[in-house]
Amino acid sequence: MLKEDFNEGLLGFLDASVTPFHATHNMSMMFTNAGFIKLDEKEKWSLEAGKKYFVTRNDSSIIAFTYPKVTSNYLMVGAHTDSPNLKLKPNPVIKEHGVVKLGVEPYGGLLLNPWFDRDLSLAGRISFADTKGDLHTTLVDAKTALAHIPSLAIHLDDKANKERTVNKQTDITPILTTHQDKFDFDDFLRWQLAQQGVEDVAKIYAHELSFYDTQKASYVGLYKDFITSARLDNLLSCYVGMLALCSVDASKPMLFVASDHEEVGSESVSGAGGSFLESVLKRVFNDVESYTQMVRSSLLISADNAHAIHPNYPAKHDPHHTPYINEGVVIKVNANQRYASNAPTIAKFAQTAEVLGEKVQHFVTRSDMGCGSTIGPITATRIGIDTIDIGLPTYAMHSIRESAGSDDAHALYKILVALDV
DSSP states (O other), X not given: OOHHHHHHHHHHHHHHOOSHXXXXXXXXXXXXXXXXXXXXXXXXXXXXXXXXXXXXXXXTEEEEXXXXXXXXXXXXXXXXXXXXXEEEEEEEEEEETTEEEEEEEEESSOOSGGGTTOOEEEEEEEEEEOTTSOEEEEEEEXXXXXXXXXXXXXXXXXXXXXXXXXXXXXXXXXXXEXXXXXXXXXXXXXXXXXXXXXXXXXXXXEEEEEEEEOOOOEEXXXXXXXXXXXXXXXXXXXXXXXXXXXXXXXXXXXXXXXXXXXXXXXXXXXXXXXXXXXXXXXXXXXXXXXHHHHHHXXXXXXXXXXXXXXXXXGGGSOTTSOOOTTSOEEEEOOTTSSSOOOHHHHHHHHHHHHHHTOOEEEEOOOTTSOOOOOHHHHHHHHXXXXXXXXXXXXXXXXXXXXXXXXXXXXXXXXXHHHOOO
């Protein structure tokens, strides 16, 4: 696939995948269109050699895989569907000072300052009963700018450019309307459902809704050097892993897993610390001997974003491990096992890249700074699979708008398609 076509598809995927639920739905549609068969965890599986399958959990995590006649030496690609955001509280309505505000709870380690003065919309899922008493859950996306969080004018905050802090409870409540007398939250949720064609709603029981920036993903730079968007961490890796699996022949043992809740530790029913991947693998390889042989002969590529050296803050990086935008995929290493890379897994990945003529870079965090982690060590620990942590160099990670190179994701795609275990 040409880089231009690859990136145009990426931009569309980023715009459409405003929550983990929408990302999982979009990937499900992509896999269906590519000939994958949907499985249900609640039903008995009867897999046929030569076919391709996928399964979801909690509407927010997905696993897709080929099932060739020779089922060993799997290449697995792991990513996560969630991104830091502002989640709506269960009882969010605040009517004061002439406006209606909605109370939110920060999800993950997000940069708060960039959320001010943005056009925000709302998306997620709503669970309700119809007039027969049957329960349903529907994805919703308002798609229009519903709210914003205005900054305090500098005239009223003369220290704004020196000591800007944000109170998570009081300072970041999005403003929805000035019509306090007209606004009813239940009616607002019903309007969200009606936008999806759902009219039979007797009672709304629960919602999981998040605010997101309505600005579209785009190219930036004199030569379209960058792709900027919300949720690059980690929809960028989701897109690459999904497309790589769709591009390989069904005879290649390959699996893609995108899990929810990585940004808050992965400890959930649909997170990498949960049972989802292990359960799927044990249903595919349903005796201990074949399961263990497959795991120990396979390789997991834990794909997440990597910190590119910031040109304005170079001292924040180890000077000998400074990834650059558009200079290749980053191999992430940490002596304290915050990343799961080791010498053999690094060599395997780097050799494939070398054969293709693709560059790789290395990232090690400064020894006097803390290091983040990924699904790599979590999955390696739970499954026992050899793992390498890699990433695509990124600026402004966990901002409402991140930026990455327009070359790097396509380079990773080519490596994954070519990589054999």
